[in-house]
Amino acid sequence: MKRILLFAAMCLALTACGTDDTVVIFQVSDPQMGFQTRNADMEYETATLTAAVEAINATSPDVVVFTGDLVHDCWSEAQWTEFKRLSGLIDKKSEVLYIPGNHDIVFKGDFDMSPYMNHIGTDRFNVKVGNVMLTGINTDYIKYTEGSPEEIAQVQWLKDALDNKEDGEISIVFGHHPFFLNDPQEEEEYFNIRPENRSKYLEIFENHDVDAVFCGHKHDNSIAADGDIPVVTTSAIGKPLGQAPSGVRVIVCRKGDIRHVYLTPEEVPQTRKELIGLLY
Numbered sequence: 001m002k003r004i005l006l007f008a009a010m011c012l013a014l015t016a017c018g019t020d021d022t023v024v025i026f027q028v029s030d031p032q033m034g035f036q037t038r039n040a041d042m043e044y045e046t047a048t049l050t051a052a053v054e055a056i057n058a059t060s061p062d063v064v065v066f067t068g069d070l071v072h073d074c075w076s077e078a079q080w081t082e083f084k085r086l087s088g089l090i091d092k093k094s095e096v097l098y099i100p101g102n103h104d105i106v107f108k109g110d111f112d113m114s115p116y117m118n119h120i121g122t123d124r125f126n127v128k129v130g131n132v133m134l135t136g137i138n139t140d141y142i143k144y145t146e147g148s149p150e151e152i153a154q155v156q157w158l159k160d161a162l163d164n165k166e167d168g169e170i171s172i173v174f175g176h177h178p179f180f181l182n183d184p185q186e187e188e189e190y191f192n193i194r195p196e197n198r199s200k201y202l203e204i205f206e207n208h209d210v211d212a213v214f215c216g217h218k219h220d221n222s223i224a225a226d227g228d229i230p231v232v233t234t235s236a237i238g239k240p241l242g243q244a245p246s247g248v249r250v251i252v253c254r255k256g257d258i259r260h261v262y263l264t265p266e267e268v269p270q271t272r273k274e275l276i277g278l279l280y
Contacts, residue, residue, distance in 0.1 A: 021130040022276060024061040025251040026094075027174070028052055029216030030236035031086075032103055033079040034072040042082050045238045048246040049086045051265035052237050055248070057091045059268060059275045062129050064094050065136065067216040067234065068101025068176030074115035084119065097125045099136040101176040101217060107144045124154070126161035132170045132253045135161050139177040139193070139215070146197050155204070162208035170253050171210045178215040178233045184226045191218045202226050212258050214251070220244050221262055235262065252279045 028049075036044035056064055066087065071079035090096055098120050106112035117123065123138040137158055141151040165171045179198045180186050188194045193201070205213065206229065213231045220242025222233035235244035244262065251260040252275070259279040269275045 021132075022252065022254040023063070023130045023132045024059065024272060024275065025063045025065060025132075025134070025172075025253070026052075026056050026061045027065050027067055027214050027216075027234050027249040027251060028056075028237050029067040029176075029234045029249075030069040030101065030219055030238050031066070031083060032069045032072045032101075032236065032238040033083050034076065035103075035239045039073050039076065039079075042079065046082060046086065048237050048265070049083075052248050053086055053089050055265040055268035056094065057089075058270050059272045060091065061094050061250075061272070063127075063134060064090055064096045065134065065174050065214075066096070066098045067136075067174050067214065068099055068139075069103045069216065069236075069238075070098070070101070070116075070120075072103055074104050074106060080115075080119045095127070095129065097127065097134065097136055097174075099123060099125070099174060099176060100138055100140055102140060102143070105140055107140060111140075111145055113138075113140070124157065124161075126164060128164075128169070130253075131168065132172065133165050134172050134174065136174040139175040142175075142193055142197060142201065143177050146194065155200070158201075159204060159208070162204070162210065165209060170256075170258060171208070172251070172253075172258070173205065173210050173213045175213070175215045177217050178222070179213065179231055180224060180226075181218065181222045181233060182224050184224075202229075205229055214249065214260075218242070232260065237265075250275060250279070252276055254280060 031049045033042045033045045070083045100116040104116040125136040179193045215233050218233050219236040221235045221244045224231050234249040247264040249262050
C-alpha cells in the first residue's frame with residue numbers, strides 16, 4: 001500500500017517509486033477569463049493569471065498544466081486572445097499542456113468542441129518528463145457525451161496511453177471534471193461524473209497503476225481517494241466559488257513521492273529551490 005502523508009489541509013504525499021529525479025508541475029485550473037463580471041471585463045482574471053505566470057516563471061517548473069475553463073464565453077475572441085497572451089508569457093523552458101473545460105466548448109444543446117479546438121488544437125496529452133508520465137483527458141466527453149463515438153475512442157486512447165508507463169515511473173492523470181469530490185460512491189451532481197461511468201474510469205486507473213488524479217471545475221479544493229489513488233480537486237486561479245482563494249496547485253515529484261500544495265501566487269516561493277524545500 002502506498003504511504004500517504006498530509007501537509008496541513010491542502011497538501012498530500014504518496015510513495016510511488018524510487019528515483020532521485022525532481023519534477024515540478026504547476027496545475028492551473030479555471031482561469032475562466034470574464035467570469036467575475038459575467039463577461040463585462042477581464043480585470044480580475046487578468047490580474048490573478050498574471051500573478052500566477054510571474055510565480056511560474058520565478059520557480060522554473062518543468063511542466064504547467066491548464067486543467068480547463070480557460071475562458072468563460074467560448075465564443076469570445078477577446079477572452080481567448082487574453083488567455084493566450086498571458087499563458088504565452090510562460091517561459092519556454094516549461095512545457096505547457098492544456099485540456100478543455102465545459103466553458104471552453106458548447107455543452108448545452110448541440111455539443112461542439114470547435115471553440116476550444118480552434119484555439120488550442122488538442123484536447124488530451126500523454127507526455128513523459130523525467131520519471132513522471134502525465135496524461136490529460138477530455139472530461140467533457142465523459143460528462144456530456146457518454147457512450148458517444150468520441151468518448152469510446154478516448155477510452156481506448158486512454159488505455160493505450162496509460163500502457164506507456166514503465167516500471168518505476170510515476171503516472172499522473174489530469175482532467176477538468178472531478179470523477180468524485182468526497183466518495184467514489186457519491187451520487188452525480190454538477191461537479192462530478194455519473195457513478196456508472198465514473199466506475200469505468202476508476203477501474204482503468206487502478207488497472208493501469210495510476211498514482212494520482214488531479215482535476216478542477218469546482219472552483220474550490222477537495223481531496224479524496226479511490227483506494228490508494230488520490231483524487232484531488234484544485235480550485236480556480238480565476239473566480240473562487242468556495243473558501244479557497246484564487247491560486248494554483250504545485251506538484252513536486254521527488255525520490256518516488258508525489259507531494260502537492262495549494263498556494264496563492266503570492267505564497268509561491270521566489271525560487272525553484274525554495275519551492276521544492278517547501279514540500280521537502
